[in-house]
Amino acid sequence: VQLVESGGGMVQPGGSLRLSCAASGFTFSSYDMSWVRQAPGKGPEWVSAIYTGGGSTYYADSVKGRFTISRDNTKNTLYLQMNSLKPEDTALYYCARIKMGDYVGNQLNEYDYWGQGTQVTVSS
Numbered sequence: 001v002q003l004v005e006s007g008g009g010m011v012q013p014g015g016s017l018r019l020s021c022a023a024s025g026f027t028f029s030s031y032d033m034s035w036v037r038q039a040p041g042k043g044p045e046w047v048s049a050i051y052t053g054g055g056s057t058y059y060a061d062s063v064k065g066r067f068t069i070s071r072d073n074t075k076n077t078l079y080l081q082m083n084s085l086k087p088e089d090t091a092l093y094y095c096a097r098i099k100m101g102d103y104v105g106n107q108l109n110e111y112d113y114w115g116q117g118t119q120v121t122v123s124s
Contacts, residue, residue, distance in 0.1 A: 001023075001024075001025040001026050001097065001113045002022075002023070002024045002025050003021055003022070003023055003095050003096070003097065003113055003114065003115035003116075004021065004022045004024075004115055004116070005019060005020065005021045005093065005094065005095055005115045005116065005117055005118040006019070006020050006021075006022070006118055007019040007020050007118060008093060008118030008119045008120045008121075009119075009120070009121070010121040010122075010123065011085055011120075011121070011122055012122070012123070012124050013085060013086055013087060013122055013123075013124055014084060014085065015085050015122070016081070016082060016083045016084075016085065017082045017085065017120060018079060018080070018081050018082070019035070019079065019080040019082065019093055019095075019118060019120070020077055020078070020079055021033070021035075021077065021078040021079070021080075021095030021115055022076065022077055023076045023077065023078065023095075023097075024076060026097070028071075028073060028076040028077075029052060029073035030052060030100075031052065031097050031098060031100070032049060032050065032051045032052055032098040032103070032105050033049070033050055033071065033078045033095060033096070033097060033098060033105075034046060034047070034048065034049040034050075034095070034096045034098055034105045034106070034110075034111065035047040035048045035049075035069060035078075035080045035093060035094070035095055035096070036093075036094045036095075036096050036108070036111075036114075037089075037091035037092065037093045037094070037120075038091055038092050038094070038117075039088075039090060039091040039092075040090070040091075044094075044108055045060065045062075045091075046060055046105075046106040046107070046108070047059070047060055047063055047067065047080070047093070048060065048063065048067060048069040048080065049069070049098065049104070049105035049106060050069045050070065050071055050078070051105075052073075054070065054071050054073070057069050057070075058104070058105070058106065060106075062088075063082075063089075066082065066083050066084045066085075067080060067081065067082050067083070068080070068081040068083075069081075078095050080093070082120070085120075085122045086122060087122050087123060088122075089120060089122050090120060090121050090122050090123070091119075091120060092117040092118070092119050092120075093117060093118050093119075093120055094114050094115050094116075094117045095114070095115045096111035096113065096114045096115070097111060097112055097113040097114075098110055098111060098112075099111065099112045
């Protein structure tokens, strides 16, 4: 199993970024997926989850209305479109595979694989 994030960078407040997570080594379409972030000096924070078909999406209150999670099962890729970015969105962003079973996907112990992360910095 491999999850490789990309698309991070530095952006000014109010700007946008699109993160990607390329998945391999497993049947991507069979798994729910999440994005998780970790800001400097803080613990990991769940950001968003999407279920296998892409029709069910969930967001943390801190990003609701600004971020959009999506997936392309034909490309084995997970996305996170981030708009109206704020300095408090600065973090290392990870994609994570949600374990098979009856999991919501917003708890850290519900993931069995993580990527290496991509850094997002929001600063003027």
